Amino acid sequence: MVKEKRQIVVPGETVISGNEFLPGDGAYRAGEDVVAGRFGIANIFEKHVRVIPVSGAYYPRRGNTIIGTIVDITFNGWLINFGGAQNAFLPVAEVPMYVNKNEMREFLDFGESVIVKVWDVKSRGVDVSMKMRGFGKVEGGMIISVGPNQVPRIIGKEGSMVKIIKAATGCDVTVGQNGKVWISGKDTDSEVAAKKIIEFIVENSVIIGLTEKVEKMIAEMGLDVEKVEIVAEDTDVEDKE
Amino acid sequence: MSDFIMPNLQREKIEEYLGEGKRLDGRKSDEYRKLLVEDGVSKNAASAVRVRFGKTEVLAGVHLALATPYPDSPDSGTFMTSAELHPMASQQFDIGRPGINSIELARVIDRGIRESGFIDMKKLCIKEGEKVYQVFVDIFAINDDGNLLDVAGLAALIALGRARMPIYNEEEDKIDGYSEEEGIPLNKDVLSFSMTFHKVGDVIVADVGHDEEAISKFRLTIAMGDNNGKPRITAMQKGKAGTISNEDMENILKLAESKWTEMFPKIKKHVFG
Amino acid sequence: MMVEGLYTKREDGRKFDEVRPMKAKVGIVPSADGSASFETGKTKAIAVVRGPRTLHPQHMQNAQTGILRVSYGMMPFSVEDRIRPGPNRRSEEISKVTEWALSSVVDLSGFPNTVVDVFVQIPQADAGTRVAGINAAALALAHAGIPMKEMVSAIGVGKIDKTLVVDLNKYEDSIFHDGEGSTDIPVVMTSRTKEIALLQLDGKISVDEFKETIEMAKKACDDILKVQMDALKNVSEESNE
Numbered sequence: 001m002v003k004e005k006r007q008i009v010v011p012g013e014t015v016i017s018g019n020e021f022l023p024g025d026g027a028y029r030a031g032e033d034v035v036a037g038r039f040g041i042a043n044i045f046e047k048h049v050r051v052i053p054v055s056g057a058y059y060p061r062r063g064n065t066i067i068g069t070i071v072d073i074t075f076n077g078w079l080i081n082f083g084g085a086q087n088a089f090l091p092v093a094e095v096p097m098y099v100n101k102n103e104m105r106e107f108l109d110f111g112e113s114v115i116v117k118v119w120d121v122k123s124r125g126v127d128v129s130m131k132m133r134g135f136g137k138v139e140g141g142m143i144i145s146v147g148p149n150q151v152p153r154i155i156g157k158e159g160s161m162v163k164i165i166k167a168a169t170g171c172d173v174t175v176g177q178n179g180k181v182w183i184s185g186k187d188t189d190s191e192v193a194a195k196k197i198i199e200f201i202v203e204n205s206v207i208i209g210l211t212e213k214v215e216k217m218i219a220e221m222g223l224d225v226e227k228v229e230i231v232a233e234d235t236d237v238e239d240k241e
Numbered sequence: 242m243s244d245f246i247m248p249n250l251q252r253e254k255i256e257e258y259l260g261e262g263k264r265l266d267g268r269k270s271d272e273y274r275k276l277l278v279e280d281g282v283s284k285n286a287a288s289a290v291r292v293r294f295g296k297t298e299v300l301a302g303v304h305l306a307l308a309t310p311y312p313d314s315p316d317s318g319t320f321m322t323s324a325e326l327h328p329m330a331s332q333q334f335d336i337g338r339p340g341i342n343s344i345e346l347a348r349v350i351d352r353g354i355r356e357s358g359f360i361d362m363k364k365l366c367i368k369e370g371e372k373v374y375q376v377f378v379d380i381f382a383i384n385d386d387g388n389l390l391d392v393a394g395l396a397a398l399i400a401l402g403r404a405r406m407p408i409y410n411e412e413e414d415k416i417d418g419y420s421e422e423e424g425i426p427l428n429k430d431v432l433s434f435s436m437t438f439h440k441v442g443d444v445i446v447a448d449v450g451h452d453e454e455a456i457s458k459f460r461l462t463i464a465m466g467d468n469n470g471k472p473r474i475t476a477m478q479k480g481k482a483g484t485i486s487n488e489d490m491e492n493i494l495k496l497a498e499s500k501w502t503e504m505f506p507k508i509k510k511h512v513f514g
Numbered sequence: 515m516m517v518e519g520l521y522t523k524r525e526d527g528r529k530f531d532e533v534r535p536m537k538a539k540v541g542i543v544p545s546a547d548g549s550a551s552f553e554t555g556k557t558k559a560i561a562v563v564r565g566p567r568t569l570h571p572q573h574m575q576n577a578q579t580g581i582l583r584v585s586y587g588m589m590p591f592s593v594e595d596r597i598r599p600g601p602n603r604r605s606e607e608i609s610k611v612t613e614w615a616l617s618s619v620v621d622l623s624g625f626p627n628t629v630v631d632v633f634v635q636i637p638q639a640d641a642g643t644r645v646a647g648i649n650a651a652a653l654a655l656a657h658a659g660i661p662m663k664e665m666v667s668a669i670g671v672g673k674i675d676k677t678l679v680v681d682l683n684k685y686e687d688s689i690f691h692d693g694e695g696s697t698d699i700p701v702v703m704t705s706r707t708k709e710i711a712l713l714q715l716d717g718k719i720s721v722d723e724f725k726e727t728i729e730m731a732k733k734a735c736d737d738i739l740k741v742q743m744d745a746l747k748n749v750s751e752e753s754n755e
């Protein structure tokens with residue numbers, strides 16, 4: 001039996017009625033009804049109702065992977081701009097090696113970019129870490145911005161779309177949940193090709209059969225998907241809440 | 242979303258790729274984005290148009306009002322340009338009084354139109370020393386994706402080109418709407434439009450996008466008009482702190498001449514229909 | 515409806531309770547977090563949302579909630595007599611009443627110390643600009659993914675001589691002066707609880723007539739809500755622009 005149901009809802013609209021349903025993120029209860037508390041896709045899963053935004057700014061959540069840029073250095077850490085309401089803070093203790101407080105700029109300097117994990121979201125700001133594998137300073141390549149709500153489409157089911165882009169262009173593609181995408185390839189031409197494919201995905205976001213369309217577009221660009229071996233690397237971004 | 246911060250690697254990438262003669266959006270270094278023009282933004286004004294280069298979007302409207310002429314030119318209409326680089330258009334624009342960017346933009350456009358004599362001010366005199374038309378050009382930025390200067394300048398010209406003449410009611414001394422056929426008096430042969438070139442990395446770039454504009458060393462705006470089929474400079478404005486070398490200047494002038502030759506017929510068509 | 519008095523037929527041929535043709539669209543300004551346009555007849559409004567973002571100066575911040583800030587303005591070429599660019603007394607007042615109307619449904623408690631800016635602009639005016647602006651602003655806020663308990667819809671109702679009308683145009687609002695003259699009542703209704711979020715009145719009207727106009731406003735707002743919901747629900751089917 002299918003227990004999952006999706007529909008687009010508008011603030012104030014009843015998603016479903018019944019006391020057995022529980023309002024989650026983006027939903028609230030009004031009498032018998034569970035009501036949308038923002039615009040987005042209503043997701044009802046085993047009596048649990050959420051409204052997932054389809055547009056708008058990025059709101060950091062614990063566990064998110066984000067890509068950002070150093071904008072300030074304090075006595076005990078770095079401030080990172082990632083396109084959120086506030087900057088994120090990376091404490092000196094949350095980097096994978098010991099950094100002397102006098103040599104923080106040598107490790108991470110103004111304008112340098114990082115991939116970090118959201119550790120804590122507080123009212124005053126966001127704390128991040130790069131201690132785990134797969135996080136750290138970003139060198140070379142380019143960063144492009146997409147709508148944060150487009151991120152799942154760019155990643156694709158179990159990373160399928162990222163794998164297609166990689167197969168076609170040879171570029172590593174890392175997608176931050178804040179809508180920043182780091183593309184790194186052997187030359188800028190291949191990175192620009194990857195950027196073009198990503199922009200195509202963004203523009204055609206809800207059309208059914210997106211994968212086929214992307215493959216067709218890649219063929220039209222004269223790129224050969226077969227030629228490049230698909231490497232099963234962890235470019236996927238977790239969203240476990 | 243908070244303020245835009247350019248990562249170092251992005252700056253390096255843009256500059257390095259321009260070194261190969263290419264841009265990240267697929268354009269060549271001297272290539273303009275597609276110009277889109279729409280009419281009829283407001284039927285309450287003499288004209289109001291929407292002009293776009295890619296995602297950079299500007300509205301411009303023209304109004305004519307009754308005014309007293311200046312004592313030193315009693316038989317001439319008057320002219321004023323204002324611009325709002327509204328916070329609607331970009332994270333970087335502030336609320337409240339027009340910032341220096343709005344003021345500079347309005348002044349550069351105002352000077353270009355005024356000094357070229359594009360509007361035939363003598364024909365905007367109703368009664369010498371007493372009553373003339375005052376022409377207002379109002380520019381409003383909707384979305385900034387770089388090169389607002391050129392888009393706003395074109396929008397102003399196109400709005401003027403399509404502006405209708407007011408109907409003057411002498412008895413009540415007021416304006417009764419606008420004529421359907423008659424446009425405002427323009428000296429069509431002095432039409433000049435401006436092109437802004439930025440130095441990004443080591444390359445001179447036309448029609449910059451947002452990121453290119455953010456990292457450019459200097460910009461040079463050149464307005465050019467038609468002198469027997471050849472471009473002639475009518476106004477210039479250098480912006481930002483970087484300096485222009487002899488070689489830069491040579492390159493910019495060469496580029497400006499060829500771009501003018503390519504674009505002038507199209508722009509003329511947009512302005513005069 | 516019984517028609518007495520001088521205004522027996524509407525200047526533009528509409529029925530007395532008829533709203534002008536409406537058009538709404540979201541996603542009109544690419545660099546914004548949310549944006550929308552709303553038109554009734556010749557009145558056009560656009561609204562852009564930026565935020566949540568850190569509020570400067572810091573002493574204006576509220577540690578318990580984000581702040582909604584509205585700025586309304588008419589473009590210089592929107593009316594026959596040019597309007598000087600920048601704020602004036604009228605636009606400041608409308609900004610404030612719009613802010614109150616929107617704040618009644620917006621919930622920024624999840625974004626302390628931040629501000630959400632709403633910019634409303636009128637490119638072409640034919641009366642009813644504040645209500646068109648509020649309709650656009652509610653759409654832009656929803657489009658920005660801002661938490662909202664419900665939507666709001668806005669309409670101008672009123673009385674022309676002895677006749678009650680919905681959605682006054684410029685002739686009815688400011689040119690008609692005969693008999694009892696023109697009474698203009700902008701009303702904002704919340705979409706779910708059906709309560710009044712904005713009310714202003716300017717003219718002469720009996721208590722019974724006033725009550726009737728509010729009922730007319732409620733009915734009109736139901737129709738406006740449908741247009742708003744369609745604009746939001748269609749957004750995800752369309753590609754960008």
